[in-house]
Amino acid sequence: MRSYGQYCGLARALDVVGDRWTLLIVRELLLTGSARYTDLLNGLPGIATNLLAERLRDLEEAGLVVREEAPPPVATALFRLTPRGQALEEVIAAFGRWAAPLMGEINPGDEVRPQWYLLPIRLYLRDASPDKPPMAIQLLMDGEPLLIETAGDGTLRSRPGSAESPDATLAGAPHVIMGLLAGRITLAQARKRGLHFRGEHGALRRIARRHSASRPTGPGR
């Protein structure tokens, strides 16, 4: 990208990550930890293949991404964020908070990937009872299963994957599952909107908003 040529933090940051698609690529790498080229293509619907390759080169050159050759059984290249790249999580989190009022409805034609919810889960939700034993909630939207796990310190970890015996399992539309987790709708309302719930209700009650601003933390889920 052409430099702004300004001695200003914002301008310098945008010189590095201001190109189209760049921050979305960082988002994908934040979600998945490490990803193959094809995984990235799948997580970035709409990107042209040459642009992805070019951005990955730029990110590598800027020291935000490293390319690793996976061992023989896989024998493919993996892309991973450096600590410097991971530090962009705060920027992306700030964008996400700002965008919250924009996330009302899914526009027709909008793409959705379940993995995109991994970031909001660990950034904006927390474990309300960190002293209780660890637990896991299995999410089944379309496509790959996601897993939420308590970290023990009040935060949540989220990753693609499955647990053998999760404390609770939620299956349904992404919008409904997230509405339930964020406390915007009750379990009963979610079930009316097609959610399948199995497991402990207590597991669900442990999920709270991090900066509970609007809704009072009381019963009602």
Next chain:
Amino acid sequence: MRSYGQYCGLARALDVVGDRWTLLIVRELLLTGSARYTDLLNGLPGIATNLLAERLRDLEEAGLVVREEAPPPVATALFRLTPRGQALEEVIAAFGRWAAPLMGEINPGDEVRPQWYLLPIRLYLRDASPDKPPMAIQLLMDGEPLLIETAGDGTLRSRPGSAESPDATLAGAPHVIMGLLAGRITLAQARKRGLHFRGEHGALRRIARRHSASRPTGPGR
């Protein structure tokens, strides 16, 4: 800008403010409160006039900026951020923190505007002695004078302008003044690098870093 077409907070945010120059325009409006078209042009060296006009239209349409007609003595249009636009300060602050390691040296050809320092001052510095009486520090870089004032709650306010009798006056190169305020260099070192200081040393000592991470808060300034 072309939409990413993804139901994802980051993507939706970038749909609105991901265009080139857009966030820098928001930066200018955050700094100045309200600005004329020409002020923006001056604060955004390198932007094309048609792009500035187009971005201002887009920002107005997105509800981030309002255009006001100034009363007759001025009789010119003023641009101002809406609350929704001001909320982008957190995003810009996150970018600024991430960019801190990139701000080592001023590249040849880089433009500098004193007003760009207003944001780092109020975002990353604080009043270490909020119980003491209010004070003001006058900054004189090139161009327009800047003013730092204590807000009484431990935060600092910063704006373009002059005080009649500031508690301290700092005149010199932007880089030197900011290094001194952030505690990266001592007053003696700053003086060697051309800084002119007048006033109370105590005023200077009241300025501290907000999230003092690396340097222990001790004497040494």
Next chain:
DNA sequence: CCGCATCCGGGGCGATACTG
């Protein structure tokens, strides 16, 4: 199949000139 490179059309961007 994976990880690109190449080619091409269209539009966003940059620079300058011009105008009410």
Next chain:
DNA sequence: CAGTATCGCCCCGGATGCGG
């Protein structure tokens, strides 16, 4: 002062090809 108009260029998007 506050933009609009114009023009060239390069970035981007989409499709296809191609070596490992």
